[in-house]
Amino acid sequence: MSIDRDLIPASEACRVLGISPATLYAYVSRGLLESRPGRDHRSRVYRRQDVERLAQRKRLGRGPARGAAQSLDRGLPVLETRISLIRPDGPYYRGRSAVGMVRAGATLEDTARLLWDCGTQDPFADPAGDWPARVVSLANDAELPPLARAMAVIPLLALQVPHSFQADQGTRRALAATLLRQNAGLLVARRPSGPVHRLLADTWRPDDEGFAELVRAALVLCADHELNVSAFAARVVASTGAHLHATVCAGLSALAGPRHGGATTRVYKLLEDARQSRDVRRLIASRWRQGEDLPGFGHALYPEGDPRASELLAMLRTQPVPxxxxxxxxxxxxxxxxxxERRPNVDFMLGAICFAYGLPAAPALSIFAAGRLAGWLAHVLEQQALGRLIRPRASYTGLPPETDAEQE
Structure with a gap:
C-alpha cells in the first residue's frame, strides 16, 4: 500500500471537504474522521477513502436522502426490534445485560431461550438426535472448513423437517433449538450433544474447565448484536418466507466475509506476525502509519472500548495459559x-483466546458462528411473526436513460 496515495495531509483533506483546519480537527474529535501520524510523527494524515466518503455524505445534505444513505452503515435505524439493544456498557438481550449474564453463569442455551422469548417453553427439552444417514459422511468430514461443512449440510437437514414458515411459534422454537445444536456439531464435525460450550471446548481442549468457561462466555457475548451484517442478511431472507435452514445459511455466508466474522482470521495473522517481530510496537506503528487497519481493534459502536472484549480479556488473564x-x-x-488509541474488540479476543491456548485460527470463527446463530434465529422468528417483506430502494447514480433520438 502506498502511503502517498492512500493517506493525505490535513490541507488536502480540508480542500476535499471544503472546511477549515479547525473544523477538520472537530470532525476528528467527534469520531467522524480518523487521523494517523505523518512521516515526521508531528503532522497528521487521513485516509483518502474516509475523507471522500465524508465529503459524499456532506453533498447529500441533511434530508431523507442522507438518512437513507447512512442507514446502511451503522446510521439511522431502519426497523424496530425487541431483541437486543447496544449501549456503551455492552449489548442487552431483551433488557438483560449480556455481560451480566456471563457473570451469572448463563449458557448459550439460556441466552437463546431469552432471545427467542420462549416464556415457559423449553425448546431444548428433547435431545438433538443423530445425523440423518444422507449427511453422516459430510457432517463428520473433519477435513472440510467448519463453515463450509455447516453450509453444505444444513440445506440437506431441511429435507427432514416441515417448512418452518407454516409452523406455529412453539414448533419454530423447537426447530431453532435443534438447528442451534446441529450447527455447533457441524462446526466441530461431531454429533450434537450436551451444552454447546461443552461440545466445542471438549473438542479442542478436553477436561479444561477454565477454557470451557471462556468458550461459554464468548458464546453468550457473541449471541446477538442488533442488526449486524449477518443478522440482517438472515432477516431479509426470512422476510421472503424462506425456511429456517435457508436463513441460517444466509447468516453463515455473511459471517464468513473478512470484514465480519472472518476478521478473527486476520487477528490471528496479526498475532503471528507479532510473534515473529523483534519490535511489536514498531510493527503496529508501521502498519498504522501506512494506512492499514489493525484487525480486532476499535469498534464504531463502542468508541470507549468493546465491553465484550474487556470481559473476555479479564477472564483470560485469570487462566493458567502459557x-x-x-x-x-x-x-x-x-x-x-x-x-x-484503539482497544481490542470481541473479534480480537476470539483470536486471542485461540492464540493463547495454542489452537489454530479456525476455532475462533467457529465460536462466533455457534454463538451468533442464536441471534440470527431470534431475528428470523421476529421477522416471520411480522410477516412483512424487507425491500429497500436504491438511489440510481449511473448513466441517464437514453432518449429515442440517441438510440437511433
Missing amino acids: EQPMALLEEVIAAAESVA
Whole structure:
C-alpha cells in the first residue's frame, strides 16, 4: 500500500471537504474522521477513502436522502426490534445485560431461550438426535472448513423437517433449538450433544474447565448484536418466507466475509506476525502509519472500548495459559492503544483466546458462528411473526436513460 496515495495531509483533506483546519480537527474529535501520524510523527494524515466518503455524505445534505444513505452503515435505524439493544456498557438481550449474564453463569442455551422469548417453553427439552444417514459422511468430514461443512449440510437437514414458515411459534422454537445444536456439531464435525460450550471446548481442549468457561462466555457475548451484517442478511431472507435452514445459511455466508466474522482470521495473522517481530510496537506503528487497519481493534459502536472484549480479556488473564503468548497479547494490546488509541474488540479476543491456548485460527470463527446463530434465529422468528417483506430502494447514480433520438 502506498502511503502517498492512500493517506493525505490535513490541507488536502480540508480542500476535499471544503472546511477549515479547525473544523477538520472537530470532525476528528467527534469520531467522524480518523487521523494517523505523518512521516515526521508531528503532522497528521487521513485516509483518502474516509475523507471522500465524508465529503459524499456532506453533498447529500441533511434530508431523507442522507438518512437513507447512512442507514446502511451503522446510521439511522431502519426497523424496530425487541431483541437486543447496544449501549456503551455492552449489548442487552431483551433488557438483560449480556455481560451480566456471563457473570451469572448463563449458557448459550439460556441466552437463546431469552432471545427467542420462549416464556415457559423449553425448546431444548428433547435431545438433538443423530445425523440423518444422507449427511453422516459430510457432517463428520473433519477435513472440510467448519463453515463450509455447516453450509453444505444444513440445506440437506431441511429435507427432514416441515417448512418452518407454516409452523406455529412453539414448533419454530423447537426447530431453532435443534438447528442451534446441529450447527455447533457441524462446526466441530461431531454429533450434537450436551451444552454447546461443552461440545466445542471438549473438542479442542478436553477436561479444561477454565477454557470451557471462556468458550461459554464468548458464546453468550457473541449471541446477538442488533442488526449486524449477518443478522440482517438472515432477516431479509426470512422476510421472503424462506425456511429456517435457508436463513441460517444466509447468516453463515455473511459471517464468513473478512470484514465480519472472518476478521478473527486476520487477528490471528496479526498475532503471528507479532510473534515473529523483534519490535511489536514498531510493527503496529508501521502498519498504522501506512494506512492499514489493525484487525480486532476499535469498534464504531463502542468508541470507549468493546465491553465484550474487556470481559473476555479479564477472564483470560485469570487462566493458567502459557506465559509467552499471554505476554505477547498484552504487548500487542498496549501497542495498539499507544499508537492508534484503539482497544481490542470481541473479534480480537476470539483470536486471542485461540492464540493463547495454542489452537489454530479456525476455532475462533467457529465460536462466533455457534454463538451468533442464536441471534440470527431470534431475528428470523421476529421477522416471520411480522410477516412483512424487507425491500429497500436504491438511489440510481449511473448513466441517464437514453432518449429515442440517441438510440437511433
